Every structure is written in structure tokens, then in C-alpha cells.
Amino acid sequence: MAVISKIIHSVCSWLGRHRLLAVFSILSLLIVLFIFIPLAKLILFSDKSELWQALLDPSVMQSILLTLYAALITAAIGFLLGVPLAYLLARNNFPLKGVVEGLIDLPIVVPHTAAGIALLFVFGRNFLLGKWFNAIGISFVDSLAGIVIAMLFVSVPFLINSAKDGFRKIDVRLENVARTLGASPWQVFYRVTFPLAWRSILAGTLMMWARGISEFGAVVILTYYPMVTSTLIYERFATYGLTQSVPVAAILVIICAFIFIGFRFVLQRDRKHD
Amino acid sequence: MIELKNLHVKVADFLLEQVDLVVSKGEYTVILGPTGAGKTVLLESIAGLHALSHGEIILDGKDVTGTAPEARGVSIVYQDYSLFPHLTVKENIIFGLRVRHTAKPQIDEALHWISGLFEIQPLLNRLPASLSGGERQKVALARALITRPHILLLDEPLSALDAESREEMRSQLKTIHDKLNITTLHVTHDFEEAMSLADTIVVINQGKIAQVGPPAEIFYHPSSEFVARFTMARNIFSGKVIGRDTKSSVFRCDAIEIFASSDNTKAGFAVIRPEMLQLTAEKPILISNSFPGSVKTIVDKGANILVTVDCSPQFECLLPRQQFEHMVINTGSPVYISFLPSSVHLI
Numbered sequence: 001m002a003v004i005s006k007i008i009h010s011v012c013s014w015l016g017r018h019r020l021l022a023v024f025s026i027l028s029l030l031i032v033l034f035i036f037i038p039l040a041k042l043i044l045f046s047d048k049s050e051l052w053q054a055l056l057d058p059s060v061m062q063s064i065l066l067t068l069y070a071a072l073i074t075a076a077i078g079f080l081l082g083v084p085l086a087y088l089l090a091r092n093n094f095p096l097k098g099v100v101e102g103l104i105d106l107p108i109v110v111p112h113t114a115a116g117i118a119l120l121f122v123f124g125r126n127f128l129l130g131k132w133f134n135a136i137g138i139s140f141v142d143s144l145a146g147i148v149i150a151m152l153f154v155s156v157p158f159l160i161n162s163a164k165d166g167f168r169k170i171d172v173r174l175e176n177v178a179r180t181l182g183a184s185p186w187q188v189f190y191r192v193t194f195p196l197a198w199r200s201i202l203a204g205t206l207m208m209w210a211r212g213i214s215e216f217g218a219v220v221i222l223t224y225y226p227m228v229t230s231t232l233i234y235e236r237f238a239t240y241g242l243t244q245s246v247p248v249a250a251i252l253v254i255i256c257a258f259i260f261i262g263f264r265f266v267l268q269r270d271r272k273h274d
Numbered sequence: 275m276i277e278l279k280n281l282h283v284k285v286a287d288f289l290l291e292q293v294d295l296v297v298s299k300g301e302y303t304v305i306l307g308p309t310g311a312g313k314t315v316l317l318e319s320i321a322g323l324h325a326l327s328h329g330e331i332i333l334d335g336k337d338v339t340g341t342a343p344e345a346r347g348v349s350i351v352y353q354d355y356s357l358f359p360h361l362t363v364k365e366n367i368i369f370g371l372r373v374r375h376t377a378k379p380q381i382d383e384a385l386h387w388i389s390g391l392f393e394i395q396p397l398l399n400r401l402p403a404s405l406s407g408g409e410r411q412k413v414a415l416a417r418a419l420i421t422r423p424h425i426l427l428l429d430e431p432l433s434a435l436d437a438e439s440r441e442e443m444r445s446q447l448k449t450i451h452d453k454l455n456i457t458t459l460h461v462t463h464d465f466e467e468a469m470s471l472a473d474t475i476v477v478i479n480q481g482k483i484a485q486v487g488p489p490a491e492i493f494y495h496p497s498s499e500f501v502a503r504f505t506m507a508r509n510i511f512s513g514k515v516i517g518r519d520t521k522s523s524v525f526r527c528d529a530i531e532i533f534a535s536s537d538n539t540k541a542g543f544a545v546i547r548p549e550m551l552q553l554t555a556e557k558p559i560l561i562s563n564s565f566p567g568s569v570k571t572i573v574d575k576g577a578n579i580l581v582t583v584d585c586s587p588q589f590e591c592l593l594p595r596q597q598f599e600h601m602v603i604n605t606g607s608p609v610y611i612s613f614l615p616s617s618v619h620l621i
Binding site: 176177178180182191 | 343346350351358
């Protein structure tokens with residue numbers, strides 16, 4: 001008894017001394033469990049044979065590969081177009097800069113089905129750009145291109161904002177010094193600015209890739225077939241119910257968990273000059 | 275040589291105006307001014323980092339007003355040294371040669387020379403984050419000088435250092451300058467730093483040049499009340515000249531009349547540096563400027579003692595410690611303040 005009361009006493013005195021830490025830890029635990037429990041439940045719901053069966057189902061595997069691949073292309077395009085914009089926003093002032101910055105955040109806040117419809121108005125076969133691209137044989141409806149366009153629209157803000165923060169953190173005097181040492185603006189960018197903002201840019205690109213993988217609303221409006229995984233899960237859920245959709249969802253969650261937790265390790269390991 | 279002709283630069287809300295300046299080849303010029311005076315903007319403009327609203331910049335006879343920073347042959351070293359954090363010391367130093375695609379044997383040779391000059395060979399493979407302030411300073415200078423620039427711009431290069439390394443770096447700056455004979459423009463707000471390094475001092479305030487001259491001239495003949503205050507002249511009295519004879523002018527301020535060997539009859543200020551005052555217990559003979567008063571405060575400044583004497587107006591007197599210790603004065607002691615007419619500067 002004496003031991004127990006001693007333990008209780010020391011826990012109470014620890015809590016007394018670290019009240020903020022204690023309260024914050026409890027609140028943090030709630031939110032971590034809120035994220036963890038549904039995902040764990042999803043993965044544990046199906047037994048091994050069901051998961052195995054889903055994994056061997058060619059339509060599941062194809063759809064997962066298509067999703068990862070399309071999101072990768074999306075991230076690459078976002079990188080190519082988003083990084084320059086992020087740099088301009090971080091380093092320059094120009095008229096309507098605030099409007100541009102607000103506009104970039106819009107895809108995050110509008111319902112993604114609405115985003116899909118908006119894209120249809122521009123890239124649909126009978127509209128604007130869609131017509132021109134159609135003439136050279138590229139269609140954005142029911143195609144890989146359509147998936148990419150939908151993913152790009154909703155995920156590129158993550159990359160732009162992250163890269164912009166990365167560029168902003170770099171002291172402009174480092175670039176000034178590099179210029180006076182004889183570097184052209186291009187050389188300054190690839191020898192100083194980009195390497196220093198690299199971590200933020202990579203984090204943004206990964207975020208964008210992840211957001212692309214998870215996209216459903218905008219993709220389903222433009223491209224139902226070929227089916228990305230989120231559409232496949234939805235279709236199986238609507239047609240066959242829980243038992244058919246859960247294994248597919250579980251496989252996607254497991255793959256994503258491996259990829260993103262893995263990247264986090266790599267990012268943390270390579271921090272020599274911070 | 276640097277020639278600035280009627281320079282106007284606007285950066286955000288700050289305005290640099292009407293800057294005319296000539297810095298001779300090989301000269302060590304210090305730009306002195308309070309924080310926010312526009313010193314850094316001036317340096318950056320010379321380096322080509324700001325667009326001019328008006329004016330011309332001529333370096334070694336060549337108009338570079340529209341030239342890109344990388345083509346000016348001007349190196350800048352900032353206060354915090356701005357070393358590239360992702361590159362080693364060696365990579366930092368040879369950056370300027372790398373971007374110019376210099377051949378490897380020449381890079382090695384230049385690196386050998388510059389790291390010998392600054393004695394930083396043991397640091398070459400380290401990252402900037404692991405260096406001390408003094409070491410960073412040396413690396414930054416080595417990086418700036420390896421490209422053999424015509425002009426070296428130093429933005430508060432000593433202010434981030436502790437007192438001891440500051441002293442050491444100060445003499446190293448002088449040595450390097452003399453060795454390489456490179457035209458140097460050094461920005462500081464520290465008056466003593468300017469005195470000890472400069473061939474010429476340029477005092478700048480609120481975006482305009484206030485005075486240009488050799489240190490002694492800035493020190494003993496400030497051209498304005500601002501320069502006098504900024505160079506710690508301390509005894510600056512407002513008043514007017516009320517009479518003049520063959521040798522001196524008579525300047526009246528409050529209840530006292532000061533004799534000054536100056537013919538500036540339009541002066542509004544009399545300036546007497548605190549170290550030019552004599553403090554005595556007895557009334558001195560044969561000195562025209564001599565005023566009785568009582569000691570108000572005594573502040574120990576280390577090597578010197580600052581004594582404030584109340585004699586309407588108030589005088590501040592800087593005494594060497596040895597002299598002070600031979601006198602027996604305390605707060606409230608009756609004393610005489612005296613000084614020569616030649617020590618009075620009228621502006």
C-alpha cells in the first residue's frame with residue numbers, strides 16, 4: 001500500500017509541476033487516437049486472405065499503380081510550374097500579388113466536385129483548351145491526362161505554399177553575396193537558393209503527391225474510367241458494400257503509410273547544416 | 275577608384291539622396307553614420323544590388339551604372355558574414371572561382387594563397403555553423419578576396435565580434451588592405467573603429483552625406499552639430515558670436531563668453547571636445563577661457579574618467595585615469611574648467 005501511495009504521490013506532484021505539459025499531452029493523445037484508430041480498424045477489418053485476394057485482383061493493382069503514377073506525373077508538373085511561382089512570390093513584389101496568393105489557396109477551400117466541374121468547363125471536349133488539345137489527340141475526359149489535370153488543380157497549392165515559405169526563409173543577402181562573387185541569377189538559383197530551399201520544396205512535392213493520391217471529387221467528374229483507387233473504393237462500396245471495398249482501401253493505406261513515414265525518416269536524417 | 279555622381283536610390287520607404295563621392299584607388303574609406311542612415315543601401319548600390327533612381331556610378335573610370343553585380347568586380351562582406359550554410363568553408367571560399375568556371379589548378383593555387391593569408395587551412399573542410407565569429411569573418415573575407423575584386427565593400431564587419439577578436443580583426447583588416455592595396459569601403463556606426471582604420475571618413479545621416487574628410491578633420495572640425503554629436507564632442511553649445519578682435523572671436527552662450535580662434539562670425543554652435551578641457555582645483559593663470567563650477571558626476575570609463583562640471587552651461591571633461599587619480603575631487607568639489615581658444619571649433 002505504501003508503495004502505491006508513494007507512486008500516486010509522485011505522479012500527482014509531477015502533474016502539479018508540469019500542468020501545461022500534462023494538459024497538452026492529454027489533448028494531443030486524443031487527436032492522435034482520432035487519426036490512428038479508424039486507419040487501424042480499416043487495416044484490421046479484413047482478414048489476411050481477403051487482403052491477399054484484393055492484392056491479386058488485377059483491377060485493384062492496376063488502379064493503385066495508375067493512382068501512384070498519375071500523382072507522380074502531377075507532382076512533377078507541379079514542381080516545374082509551381083517552384084518558379086513560389087520563388088517570384090517569395091522574392092518580388094508586384095501588383096495584385098495578394099490576389100494571386102489568395103487565388104492559389106482557393107483550390108484547397110472549394111469543394112473538389114466543384115473544382116472538377118470548373119475544370120470540365122476548360123478541358124472538356126467542347127470547351128476552350130479541351131477543343132485544341134482534342135485536335136492534337138489529347139483528351140482530358142476519361143483519360144490519364146484528365147486524372148492528372150484534376151489532381152494538379154487541387155494539390156498544387158501545397159507545393160507552392162511550402163516552396164514559398166522555404167524561399168522566404170533564405171536571407172536575401174546570401175543571394176546578394178553570390179551575385180557580387182560573380183554568379184549570374186541562374187547560378188545563384190541553382191547553387192544557393194534552390195539547395196537551401198530544397199527541404200521545403202521536397203516536403204511540398206511529397207505533400208502534393210500525397211494529395212494527388214487521395215483525390216476523389218475532382219477526378220471522378222473528369223475521369224471515371226480508368227479508375228483511380230479512390231473511385232474504385234467508392235464504386236465497390238456503392239455496388240457491393242463494405243466487405244468488398246475495405247481490402248482495397250486497406251492496401252492503399254498501407255502503401256501510403258510506408259511511403260510517407262519512410263520519406264519522413266530520410267528528410268530527418270539529412271539535416272547536416274540546420 | 276569609385277566615383278558616385280548625384281546618386282539617388284529609393285529602397286522601400288528609404289531614400290538615399292544627392293550622394294557625390296570620390297574614393298581614390300587603394301584608399302580605405304569608412305562610411306560612418308547612425309543605424310538607418312543609409313550606409314548599407316549605399317554599399318549595395320555600389321555593388322549593383324539596387325536600381326538607381328538617378329545618378330551614375332563609375333568604378334576605375336568605367337561607368338557601371340547599368341552593369342549587373344556579377345560583372346562589376348566588387349565584393350561585399352556583410353555583418354553576419356552570410357556564409358553559404360550548405361557549403362564547406364573550402365566550397366564557400368572558391369564559390370566565386372567556380373561560378374566563373376576557373377580551371378582546377380588555378381582554383382587550388384588561389385585557395386592555397388588565400389587560406390595562407392588568413393591562416394584558415396585547418397578550417398577548410400568544416401561547415402560554417404561550426405565556426406566562431408572571428409573564423410567566419412576570415413572565411414567571408416577570404417571568399418570576397420579570392421576573386422581579386424577591384425573594390426571591397428565591408429558592411430559593419432566588426433560589430434558581430436567580441437571586443438578581443440574585434441581588436442585583432444581590426445588590425446588584420448588594415449594589414450590585408452595594405453598588402454593587397456585594394457580600394458575599401460567600410461561601413462560602421464562605431465566612431466572609434468572609423469578613426470582607427472580610415473584614410474577618409476564619410477559621415478552619412480538620413481540618406482545624405484553630412485561630411486567627408488580625413489579622421490582628424492571630422493574629429494576636430496565637424497561641419498555640423500550632427501557630426502559633432504555623433505563623434506562624441508559632448509560639449510556643444512548653442513549661441514552666437516558677439517564680437518571679434520584680431521586673434522579671436524567671442525562666442526556668447528548662456529551666461530558665459532567663450533574665446534575662439536576662429537573667424538566664423540556666423541556660427542551658431544561652439545564645440546569643445548571633452549579631452550581638450552583642463553580640470554583644475556585652482557584658477558589657472560594666462561588662460562582666456564576659464565570657468566568656475568562644481569563637480570556634478572564622475573563616471574569611470576576604464577582608461578578615462580568622464581567628469582561633468584556644473585558651471586552654466588554644463589561641461590563634460592574626459593581625464594586620463596592617471597591624471598584623475600592625482601587630483602582629489604569628489605562630487606560637489608569646486609573646480610575650474612579651462613581650455614585654449616584654439617580648442618574651440620565654431621560651426
